[in-house]
Amino acid sequence: MSEYVSKSTLQRLPFYLDALQTKLARGEKYASSSQLAKELNLNEVQVRKDLASASRSGGKPKVGYEIQELISDIKLFLGCHRIDKAVLVGVGSLGTALLGYKGFKDYGLEIIKAFDKNESIIGNKIKGIEISELSSIKDTIKENNVRIGIITVPAQYAQEVADTLIDAGVKAIWNFAPTRITVPEEILIQNENMASSLAVLSKHLQNKIENEK
Numbered sequence: 001m002s003e004y005v006s007k008s009t010l011q012r013l014p015f016y017l018d019a020l021q022t023k024l025a026r027g028e029k030y031a032s033s034s035q036l037a038k039e040l041n042l043n044e045v046q047v048r049k050d051l052a053s054a055s056r057s058g059g060k061p062k063v064g065y066e067i068q069e070l071i072s073d074i075k076l077f078l079g080c081h082r083i084d085k086a087v088l089v090g091v092g093s094l095g096t097a098l099l100g101y102k103g104f105k106d107y108g109l110e111i112i113k114a115f116d117k118n119e120s121i122i123g124n125k126i127k128g129i130e131i132s133e134l135s136s137i138k139d140t141i142k143e144n145n146v147r148i149g150i151i152t153v154p155a156q157y158a159q160e161v162a163d164t165l166i167d168a169g170v171k172a173i174w175n176f177a178p179t180r181i182t183v184p185e186e187i188l189i190q191n192e193n194m195a196s197s198l199a200v201l202s203k204h205l206q207n208k209i210e211n212e213k
Contacts, residue, residue, distance in 0.1 A: 032064030090153035
């Protein structure tokens with residue numbers, strides 16, 4: 001098991017985990033890197049390296065990895081056993097969807113409260129999570145030792161919200177706003193720009209269509 005892995009490897013590990021859990025549910029006991037590579041349309045050498053970074057025991061010749069053991073290793077490596085508390089700012093359509101996603105806990109994330117400036121929803125619960133005024137966010141973060149802030153506000157408010165979260169004490173930001181935000185060097189940030197992803201997808205689709213003509 002490697003202590004350091006690339007960001008791309010970390011991004012692939014959850015896909016392996018999902019595939020392995022599907023295999024386990026089907027009653028399978030072993031999985032090889034070649035099988036996973038074929039199922040996920042990935043390079044076999046890369047899959048082998050990725051799994052080696054998370055596996056404590058490695059695979060067995062001609063058999064592969066013991067699925068239950070590899071699932072446990074990947075979960076341990078990703079920190080799924082540790083629950084990190086998070087707050088979400090911006091309860092629009094995307095924010096509401098994220099509040100309703102139950103899969104976060106499988107990967108060690110729990111959204112404990114959401115914040116918005118819309119007075120019509122403040123004090124209510126959405127997907128079982130209380131919506132509060134942004135002015136109370138610092139107390140929530142400090143009292144609950146929250147380390148992650150999730151931003152789902154319009155682009156023009158993202159930097160201000162990020163500054164508020166950092167001032168309140170979060171150590172990492174998951175940004176879904178369609179803009180880049182500036183954070184201090186010690187703050188971890190993950191940007192999820194759906195417009196950018198769509199642009200890449202659309203371009204690849206256009207190229208594929210043109211090549212098929």
